[in-house]
Amino acid sequence: MSDSRGNFGAVKRARILQAALRVGELRGVDGARMEEVASLAQVSKGTLYRFFESKHDLFLATIIESYQEGLRIVDIAVDPDSPWQQRLRGRLAALTRVLESLGPRMSLHFQAWGVVAGEPGFQERLYGFLRDFHSARGLEIAEDIREGQRAGEFRADVDAGRLAEGIIALLSGFLYRATFDPDAATSGHLQEAFSTFVRGLASDPAPPAPGDDGA
Amino acid sequence: MSDSRGNFGAVKRARILQAALRVGELRGVDGARMEEVASLAQVSKGTLYRFFESKHDLFLATIIESYQEGLRIVDIAVDPDSPWQQRLRGRLAALTRVLESLGPRMSLHFQAWGVVAGEPGFQERLYGFLRDFHSARGLEIAEDIREGQRAGEFRADVDAGRLAEGIIALLSGFLYRATFDPDAATSGHLQEAFSTFVRGLASDPAPPAPGDDGA
Amino acid sequence: MSDSRGNFGAVKRARILQAALRVGELRGVDGARMEEVASLAQVSKGTLYRFFESKHDLFLATIIESYQEGLRIVDIAVDPDSPWQQRLRGRLAALTRVLESLGPRMSLHFQAWGVVAGEPGFQERLYGFLRDFHSARGLEIAEDIREGQRAGEFRADVDAGRLAEGIIALLSGFLYRATFDPDAATSGHLQEAFSTFVRGLASDPAPPAPGDDGA
Amino acid sequence: MSDSRGNFGAVKRARILQAALRVGELRGVDGARMEEVASLAQVSKGTLYRFFESKHDLFLATIIESYQEGLRIVDIAVDPDSPWQQRLRGRLAALTRVLESLGPRMSLHFQAWGVVAGEPGFQERLYGFLRDFHSARGLEIAEDIREGQRAGEFRADVDAGRLAEGIIALLSGFLYRATFDPDAATSGHLQEAFSTFVRGLASDPAPPAPGDDGA
DNA sequence: AATGAATGAGTATTCATTCAT
DNA sequence: TATGAATGAATACTCATTCAT
Numbered sequence: 001m002s003d004s005r006g007n008f009g010a011v012k013r014a015r016i017l018q019a020a021l022r023v024g025e026l027r028g029v030d031g032a033r034m035e036e037v038a039s040l041a042q043v044s045k046g047t048l049y050r051f052f053e054s055k056h057d058l059f060l061a062t063i064i065e066s067y068q069e070g071l072r073i074v075d076i077a078v079d080p081d082s083p084w085q086q087r088l089r090g091r092l093a094a095l096t097r098v099l100e101s102l103g104p105r106m107s108l109h110f111q112a113w114g115v116v117a118g119e120p121g122f123q124e125r126l127y128g129f130l131r132d133f134h135s136a137r138g139l140e141i142a143e144d145i146r147e148g149q150r151a152g153e154f155r156a157d158v159d160a161g162r163l164a165e166g167i168i169a170l171l172s173g174f175l176y177r178a179t180f181d182p183d184a185a186t187s188g189h190l191q192e193a194f195s196t197f198v199r200g201l202a203s204d205p206a207p208p209a210p211g212d213d214g215a
Numbered sequence: 216m217s218d219s220r221g222n223f224g225a226v227k228r229a230r231i232l233q234a235a236l237r238v239g240e241l242r243g244v245d246g247a248r249m250e251e252v253a254s255l256a257q258v259s260k261g262t263l264y265r266f267f268e269s270k271h272d273l274f275l276a277t278i279i280e281s282y283q284e285g286l287r288i289v290d291i292a293v294d295p296d297s298p299w300q301q302r303l304r305g306r307l308a309a310l311t312r313v314l315e316s317l318g319p320r321m322s323l324h325f326q327a328w329g330v331v332a333g334e335p336g337f338q339e340r341l342y343g344f345l346r347d348f349h350s351a352r353g354l355e356i357a358e359d360i361r362e363g364q365r366a367g368e369f370r371a372d373v374d375a376g377r378l379a380e381g382i383i384a385l386l387s388g389f390l391y392r393a394t395f396d397p398d399a400a401t402s403g404h405l406q407e408a409f410s411t412f413v414r415g416l417a418s419d420p421a422p423p424a425p426g427d428d429g430a
Numbered sequence: 431m432s433d434s435r436g437n438f439g440a441v442k443r444a445r446i447l448q449a450a451l452r453v454g455e456l457r458g459v460d461g462a463r464m465e466e467v468a469s470l471a472q473v474s475k476g477t478l479y480r481f482f483e484s485k486h487d488l489f490l491a492t493i494i495e496s497y498q499e500g501l502r503i504v505d506i507a508v509d510p511d512s513p514w515q516q517r518l519r520g521r522l523a524a525l526t527r528v529l530e531s532l533g534p535r536m537s538l539h540f541q542a543w544g545v546v547a548g549e550p551g552f553q554e555r556l557y558g559f560l561r562d563f564h565s566a567r568g569l570e571i572a573e574d575i576r577e578g579q580r581a582g583e584f585r586a587d588v589d590a591g592r593l594a595e596g597i598i599a600l601l602s603g604f605l606y607r608a609t610f611d612p613d614a615a616t617s618g619h620l621q622e623a624f625s626t627f628v629r630g631l632a633s634d635p636a637p638p639a640p641g642d643d644g645a
Numbered sequence: 646m647s648d649s650r651g652n653f654g655a656v657k658r659a660r661i662l663q664a665a666l667r668v669g670e671l672r673g674v675d676g677a678r679m680e681e682v683a684s685l686a687q688v689s690k691g692t693l694y695r696f697f698e699s700k701h702d703l704f705l706a707t708i709i710e711s712y713q714e715g716l717r718i719v720d721i722a723v724d725p726d727s728p729w730q731q732r733l734r735g736r737l738a739a740l741t742r743v744l745e746s747l748g749p750r751m752s753l754h755f756q757a758w759g760v761v762a763g764e765p766g767f768q769e770r771l772y773g774f775l776r777d778f779h780s781a782r783g784l785e786i787a788e789d790i791r792e793g794q795r796a797g798e799f800r801a802d803v804d805a806g807r808l809a810e811g812i813i814a815l816l817s818g819f820l821y822r823a824t825f826d827p828d829a830a831t832s833g834h835l836q837e838a839f840s841t842f843v844r845g846l847a848s849d850p851a852p853p854a855p856g857d858d859g860a
Numbered sequence: 861a862a863t864g865a866a867t868g869a870g871t872a873t874t875c876a877t878t879c880a881t
Numbered sequence: 882t883a884t885g886a887a888t889g890a891a892t893a894c895t896c897a898t899t900c901a902t
């Protein structure tokens with residue numbers, strides 16, 4: 001019974017987030033009225049405020065939730081005990097699927113971000129979360145790259161950490177682009193970009209051309 | 216006289232945009248009050264509305280301005296009559312400088328973007344501008360890549376258009392990241408990512424390793 | 431058993447009134463939340479409503495309680511079977527003590543009074559109580575005065591009822607003053623005012639009785 | 646022209662205070678809606694807030710205004726250059742008229758007081774004003790009494806300051822009583838109380854002057 | 861063209877009160 | 882009887898925008 005009580009709360013919370021997402025997509029963050037969110041979630045306005053401190057808090061939770069959803073997609077696809085090539089390939093493939101699944105929702109995401117970032121306290125919370133989230137992802141990818149370097153299949157003269165940030169930037173950049181120009185940011189684009197990027201990492205079979213500095 | 220009048224207007228417009236930028240950075244888009252923008256720009260609220268239809272119109276102009284500022288940086292650095300290698304190298308170097316110059320201002324940029332995107336009419340204007348802007352940049356870069364392919368220095372089996380979008384995504388992604396985590400999105404990061412990317416484009420001096428599919 | 435039950439109820443009621451008083455002093459009537467009153471009284475919000483119809487009902491009870499506390503102070507001090515001079519003297523001395531005991535609490539009292547008086551139904555209840563309470567007190571004092579007149583020690587040409595109201599007004603006036611200016615409304619002030627008032631009552635055709643200081 | 650501008654403001658302010666008074670009397674302070682005050686004052690809600698920071702600020706101003714109205718009544722009636730007996734008599738007569746004029750409005754007064762006193766900042770402003778106001782009145786009356794003492798017509802052994810506070814308390818007390826029981830707090834009551842009070846002040850070693858009725 | 865006083869639409873939030881357990 | 886989660890009415894206040902001067 002205490003179990004079901006606790007679950008009732010979690011279920012309600014999820015219903016509210018779901019409703020906020022739907023209303024937000026329909027009316028935009030500014031245009032969303034708490035009244036409508038509450039009614040769609042089948043709770044009263046008062047109950048809304050038992051779960052979220054304010055409208056902005058609610059939409060901040062929406063953002064964070066969507067990031068963690070993306071993380072779940074990647075985690076499911078990547079077996080940490082598999083060999084590194086498989087892991088890296090799986091990770092990139094999963095990130096491609098993240099683009100497909102989150103892309104259409106990015107407009108709301110950026111809206112909420114804009115509203116929330118206007119307030120110092122919220123900005124700190126949001127930025128802190130994003131910093132931590134991206135850092136953690138970066139470390140995972142960098143580890144894959146380093147294993148490739150140790151295996152002699154990736155050039156040893158590149159900074160794994162920096163390139164991992166590059167991988168993440170590619171994904172973020174396409175998510176951004178997908179927001180307003182879905183045709184220019186398909187999973188095909190992302191895949192091809194990843195391929196080129198990884199190819200650029202590959203240890204040259206032949207000695208590198210003299211003077212090749214890449215840019 | 217009409218000239219000087221016109222210039223007075225342009226000067227005022229610039230002063231207003233400048234003021235909006237400063238107030239926006241200080242208070243966020245939602246928190247910025249037209250009153251304060253007006254007073255900082257040393258015009259009356261009424262005058263604000265002679266130059267911009269609404270608050271959102273003003274901040275939309277702010278966004279567009281920042282994109283065009285980026286464009287100016289690149290255009291100055293790239294001589295269209297120079298050889299393509301020089302042009303590509305110059306372009307990437309200039310984009311790196313764009314990251315440095317716009318990075319600190321991206322928070323306001325994304326805020327404004329998010330807020331403005333909430334209204335259908337504005338979303339259309341903003342997204343249309345962004346689509347056009349990015350497409351045009353993509354075409355320029357793709358042209359450089361194609362010249363490299365014609366010269367036999369870039370792999371012929373890659374889609375120049377798609378990879379150009381990749382270059383742009385790298386920049387966008389780092390600009391995004393710089394918003395909340397400047398240390399993870401320095402010009403060093405961008406440069407290294409560009410290098411790897413271009414290296415991945417390079418025509419293999421040796422025959423490509425069998426089974427190399429990049430990812 | 432019904433006795434102890436009833437007593438439990440009385441104890442709870444008293445605890446609630448006590449809590450309302452404390453919370454009210456701390457936050458003001460408007461700022462006091464039933465939640466906090468309940469928690470301080472160690473009962474649930476629901477229980478609060480078994481004892482008091484509403485928040486305003488609760489604070490109305492607080493006011494009435496403070497009047498009855500004042501009455502208790504006087505009643506203890508005045509022996510109805512003692513001679514009238516002693517009775518009057520005791521009454522005035524007791525009223526002085528009322529000022530000392532209630533003075534510090536008058537701010538909440540007037541706050542509650544003001545808030546409660548805003549609603550017609552409550553105004554009627556409050557005003558009715560105050561009217562009855564003050565009338566009863568007036569009659570008691572008037573009776574003392576009339577005995578003094580019958581004894582020839584008080585001027586016969588004054589209206590005892592009216593002067594009794596004056597005595598009461600003096601107390602009320604100082605209680606009011608004490609709310610915002612305790613230093614100007616000490617028991618010393620009240621005593622001196624009472625003395626002057628009673629001296630003004632004294633029958634003067636004959637030389638004043640030696641040692642008559644009025645109170 | 647600048648004059649009329651300035652007057653427009655003063656006129657509007659007065660109209661708003663007037664409207665607040667009327668709406669407050671009709672609905673109570675809590676029940677009064679700013680919307681209704683604005684419409685009655687024939688200004689917009691926005692304009693209301695150009696003159697008063699908040700609803701509470703507005704009703705605080707109402708209280709202060711009513712005190713100053715009372716002061717005006719007294720000032721008009723008292724010629725500072727007239728002999729002290731006349732001055733004191735005039736003052737007491739004027740205070741009686743204050744009771745008549747403010748009595749019916751005291752309920753609103755206490756309501757506003759209650760609401761306003763709940764907030765620390767406002768409490769300080771209100772209490773400070775009341776303290777200053779009553780002190781100033783006390784000093785004026787005390788001066789009259791001291792002249793009476795110097796003239797040998799008032800007992801020299803009483804503290805003029807304290808008795809002045811008594812006079813003021815009598816008025817306050819009757820104003821309070823008038824709020825809920827107008828029949829027990831008429832100007833007749835106040836007059837008789839003043840008379841008795843002044844008679845108690847009279848120097849009694851000598852036989853009372855014939856026709857001395859105190860006020 | 862410029863001003864800035866006036867307007868008024870629009871809604872997040874609170875918290876007294878209820879009632880299912 | 883007691884509880885405290887859920888309800889939802891009710892409104893002060895802001896500030897983008899307008900327009901008379």
